[in-house]
Amino acid sequence: MSRSCPDCGKVLQPNNKSGYCAPHALARRNASPEQKACVAAARRDYLADPVKRAAYCASIRKGMENMSAAERQRRSEQGKRMVSTLQSPEIKAKCKAPETKAASAAKRTATMLHWCPADLIPTYRALSKKLASAQDAREALMPSIAGTAAHARRTVLNNQDAQRIRHERDAAQSY
Numbered sequence: 004m005s006r007s008c009p010d011c012g013k014v015l016q017p018n019n020k021s022g023y024c025a026p027h028a029l030a031r032r033n034a035s036p037e038q039k040a041c042v043a044a045a046r047r048d049y050l051a052d053p054v055k056r057a058a059y060c061a062s063i064r065k066g067m068e069n070m071s072a073a074e075r076q077r078r079s080e081q082g083k084r085m086v087s088t089l090q091s092p093e094i095k096a097k098c099k100a101p102e103t104k105a106a107s108a109a110k111r112t113a114t115m116l117h118w119c120p121a122d123l124i125p126t127y128r129a130l131s132k133k134l135a136s137a138q139d140a141r142e143a144l145m146p147s148i149a150g151t152a153a154h155a156r157r158t159v160l161n162n163q164d165a166q167r168i169r170h171e172r173d174a175a176q177s178y
């Protein structure tokens with residue numbers, strides 16, 4: 004039986020591992036919070052390097068110089084329109100609205116803490132206030148997150164503990 008991509012119905016090769024066609028496998032990867040956080044971090048690191056940042060700005064400037072006067076004009080007007088829209092009273096009011104702020108905070112949390120199950124986020128926040136760094140808090144929380152290596156280790160240790168306690172109890176009862 005041949006499998007097909009659930010997003011577009013394209014028939015997949017027998018050796019396909021993702022379960023999706025190439026464009027849809029890529030689209031799903033790019034939409035994942037892990038990937039978004041990774042790309043955002045890479046861009047931040049790239050632009051934090053003054054040499055790379057200067058090269059990036061120079062390439063943009065060069066692109067601008069190669070642009071026709073009409074295209075420059077078009078973009079400049081588009082930019083001005085965008086600024087006046089962003090500064091309109093309605094948009095400003097919307098940005099200040101508590102529900103907008105709450106939604107953007109929730110989105111930021113989902114991106115930054117994509118590794119953390121939602122029910123553990125309050126625990127993570129408490130830990131990161133108490134411990135020296137966010138990294139320490141994340142590591143301290145790992146054993147509580149199903150699917151991590153730290154969680155698997157803790158499960159094994161818990162099972163060994165339970166077994167030892169059972170053995171000790173049985174031994175005590177047999178005397």
Ligand SMILES: [Zn+2]
Nearest residue numbers: 008011024027
């Ligand atoms: Zn597809």
